[in-house]
Amino acid sequence: MTHYPPPLSGRAQDETRELRPKFNSDGLVAAIAQDAATGEVLMLAWMSAEALRLTLETGKATYWSRSRGEIWVKGETSGHTQDVVEIRVDCDQDAVLLKVRQTGGACHTGRQSCFYRIADASGLTLAGEGEAG
Amino acid sequence: MTHYPPPLSGRAQDETRELRPKFNSDGLVAAIAQDAATGEVLMLAWMSAEALRLTLETGKATYWSRSRGEIWVKGETSGHTQDVVEIRVDCDQDAVLLKVRQTGGACHTGRQSCFYRIADASGLTLAGEGEAG
Numbered sequence: 001m002t003h004y005p006p007p008l009s010g011r012a013q014d015e016t017r018e019l020r021p022k023f024n025s026d027g028l029v030a031a032i033a034q035d036a037a038t039g040e041v042l043m044l045a046w047m048s049a050e051a052l053r054l055t056l057e058t059g060k061a062t063y064w065s066r067s068r069g070e071i072w073v074k075g076e077t078s079g080h081t082q083d084v085v086e087i088r089v090d091c092d093q094d095a096v097l098l099k100v101r102q103t104g105g106a107c108h109t110g111r112q113s114c115f116y117r118i119a120d121a122s123g124l125t126l127a128g129e130g131e132a133g
Numbered sequence: 134m135t136h137y138p139p140p141l142s143g144r145a146q147d148e149t150r151e152l153r154p155k156f157n158s159d160g161l162v163a164a165i166a167q168d169a170a171t172g173e174v175l176m177l178a179w180m181s182a183e184a185l186r187l188t189l190e191t192g193k194a195t196y197w198s199r200s201r202g203e204i205w206v207k208g209e210t211s212g213h214t215q216d217v218v219e220i221r222v223d224c225d226q227d228a229v230l231l232k233v234r235q236t237g238g239a240c241h242t243g244r245q246s247c248f249y250r251i252a253d254a255s256g257l258t259l260a261g262e263g264e265a266g
Contacts, residue, residue, distance in 0.1 A: 014242050017250075017257045030177055032165055039172025044163055044228040056254055089257065090247035091240055095177040097248045107224055109147050114223035115230045117150075121189055124150045124222065 002049040007093060014091045021052060022094040028064055029094055033074075033106060036085040036099040042106035043114040045074075047096065059084045061098055080104035135182040140226060147224045154185060155227040161197055162227055166207075166239060169218040169232040175239035176247040178207075180229065192217045194231055213237035 007013050007022040021029050028046040035042055047055065048064040051071055055062045061082035065072040075081030082100035089096050107114040117124040140146050140155040154162050161179040168175055180188065181197040184204055188195045194215035198205040208214030215233035222229050240247040250257040 019252050019256055030163055032174060032177065034174055041165060041167055041174065041230050044165065044223060056252065087252045088248040088260065089250050089252050090177060091242055091244075091249075095247075096252070097174050109224055111224075114228075115221040116224075117222050119152050119189065119220045119222050119229070123152055127221065 002053040004049055004052075013093060019089065020093055021049065021089070021096075022092055023049065024094065026066075028066075029096055031061075031063060031096045031098060033061060033082055033098045033100050033102075035102055037101070040113055041115055042082075042100070042102055042112070052096070055084060055098070056087065061100055075103065078104065078108075080106065082106070135186040137182055137185075146226060152222065153226055154182065154222070154229075155225055156182065157227065159199075161199075162229055164194075164196060164229045164231060166194060166215055166231045166233050166235075168235055170234070173246055174248055175215075175233070175235055175245070185229070188217060188231070189220065194233055208236065211237065211241075213239065215239070 005018060005020050007020045008016055013020065023029055027048055029052065031045050031047045033042040045063040046066055051062045051064045061074040061084055063072045063074060081103045084098050084100055086099040087096055105112050116127050118127055138151060138153050140153045141149055146153065156162055160181055162185065164178050164180045166175040178196040179199055184195045184197045194207040194217055196205045196207060214236045217231050217233055219232040220229055238245050249260050251260055
């Protein structure tokens with residue numbers, strides 16, 4: 001069982017040099033994966049304490065699958081792995097940012113990023129559609 | 134009261150051209166703000182249906198403050214506004230990505246991004262510390 005010290009309050013949490021993740025009521029922190037080379041935001045997933053520890057130890061992005069209720073090493077089945085270049089935490093440590101080297105598409109639809117649709121008042125448009133030149 | 138049609142299942146949700154946000158049990162979707170010019174990930178926040186509608190309508194990033202339990206127009210107090218250049222939704226529409234023009238720091242600590250600390254096995258380091266050159 002992975003154990004981290006509990007989060008501090010306010011400014012102490014913002015400035016601590018200790019990893020003190022602030023897990024939600026499901027025991028998870030949000031994890032943003034970003035392509036380390038291009039800056040493209042690839043996906044948003046979730047990490048349990050165990051998933052965070054494994055990611056830090058192995059350098060392979062490892063999440064908690066909320067639908068399957070289990071640890072999920074990204075790409076274990078698909079081969080679309082994420083090698084972690086850098087992990088950052090946000091001010092209150094309830095979110096982490098992974099800068100990764102993505103192999104294949106990050107999205108289960110096969111696309112590079114999960115964020116392939118642009119929203120506006122009229123609905124959604126596929127990114128890349130209708131672009132001039 | 135803002136109302137969106139309910140999410141579809143599986144592939145239908147992945148491919149729909151309708152905005153059908155998949156709100157969590159608190160009625161929220163995760164919202165990642167990214168600097169439209171530099172690609173820097175600035176913060177992770179949350180949006181209610183109302184916050185999402187207001188963001189789409191006004192072009193000003195508007196979130197749901199979980200701590201205060203109210204709609205929060207980013208920068209309304211601090212002046213550190215986010216002008217939305219583009220909004221994207223992810224495959225299952227439980228997360229949105231805002232590409233923004235950030236005025237001032239996005240973080241309440243005054244920093245440009247909330248993700249200012251790098252995590253490794255030994256703890257946290259401020260980004261920019263200990264860098265050569």
